Amino acid sequence: MIRKAISCWIGVIFCLAGALPALADQPRQWEFDLxxxxxxxxxxxxxxxxxxxxxxxxxxxxxxxxxxxxxxRFRASANPVPSRTSHNTAIExxxxxxxxxxxxxxxxxxxxxxxxxxxIPQNPDVTVKATATQWQWNYEYEGGQKPLAFDSFMLKETDRANAGKTDKALYPRLLAVDNEMVVPVGKTVRVLVTAAPTDVIHSFSMPAFGIKLDAIPGRLNETWFRADKEGIFYGQCSQLCGKDHAFMPIAIRVVSEDRYKTWMAAAGQDLGAANKALMAAVDGVRAPQQLAQTVSY
Known part of the structure; x- marks a missing residue:
């Protein structure tokens, strides 16, 4: 019986350990490690x-x-006559x-x-400029055939159904956004971080990527990452920047290279349609028929 109990507990521990990598996309309650x-x-x-x-x-x-x-040992009752040693070479x-x-x-x-x-690695595969303002992020993809720039706001609860993001386990409250930064898996991504000239200091923080970089008005900072697995990863502005500081999340969606290229080609024409078609392919959420006709994965 004891051996069976021990084996059972060992199995549970290994199952939990195997499930840990799946928790990398967002913070969890009672988390005690990075x-x-x-x-x-x-x-x-x-x-x-x-x-x-x-x-x-x-x-x-x-x-x-x-x-x-x-x-x-050295309280007054146990040691009424204190030591008067003034120097000890070994202790020093x-x-x-x-x-x-x-x-x-x-x-x-x-x-x-x-x-x-x-x-920063030489010749990055993707370069994205992240500009912070109170209280949103703007992403601008550089070096592509067509310019692509869009704003990223925290997703409002009333907009979940229209955005197709009703699953709060995948799109958690106060962390989900309307437009995620999309990057390819296994590729080096260079991120240029700044803030609007007339704004305040923000901070671009993505814990699962090991990124935390200040966004300072008039200054361009840079960092990089290379995501090893697909999924949605969440971060937040980590520099106190005003009354809505807590409502300025960061969301990065990592997809395969083929899906990234397809999304990039479609996002320049219709970002909303490209995002919903990508969600349909990645999350298994069925996109509206007209969007599926616009963007095909």
Whole structure:
């Protein structure tokens, strides 16, 4: 019986572990770890986060143990005559060399991670300019045959049915938008981030991609990502920017290269029709007949 119970619990743990990657698209209640990685950068960020815990946890427990020893052993009732030691060479060396070694083992991988994150790969496959204003995002695709630019607002509850986004598990409240940024899977995407000249500072944050970059008026910042799997991923403006700061989500839809090319070709003519046809192909949502005739996947 005990062996069967243990086997059952092990099976449950492995099933839950196998389900974790599917939760990478959006934040979840009671989440205690970083979102599951959808890009190589985020994979390294998650590794570094877990790596530092091997230093943080022992140091925290060690300090706690020292505090307990001091409280119990050196309290006034147990130690009425306090020590008058003013210098101890061994202790001085220990608390100097110890932190130096810890910082050394943390600094090296952190520098490598920052270098990998901040160096933009040459010849990106897609370049998108994200411009923030109170309280929306504008996406402009560069380098295409036809210019493509559109605004992205938080999806209102009253517009869900018309947009075909009634499934709140896929299009969650306060995170779903009317027009997502669409990018191809497995391709390097360069993102130029700024804010409107007369606006305030915003921040482009996509946790599953390991991206957080300030959008500053008059300044053009850049970052990159390469999504390893398809799906919709959600982020938010993470810089306090006014009364509707909490209602400025970011949504990126990652699709296959063929579907991306088809969407790009159709979006320049009719963005709404292209989005609904893409949803019909990816989400299994049936698009209206006239839209299916306009855009075919």
């Amino acid at each position: 979102q599951a990685a959808a890009t190589p950068v985020m994979q390294q960020i998650r590794w570094f986060n877990h790596y530092t815990l091997w230093f943080i946890v022992p140091i925290t427990l060690f300090v706690l143990a020292l505090l307990i020893i001091v409280v119990m 060396l220990a608390w100097t060399l110890g932190p130096v070694l810890v910082l050394f083992f943390i600094a090296i991988p952190s520098f490598n991670l920052l270098t990998y994150q901040l160096v």
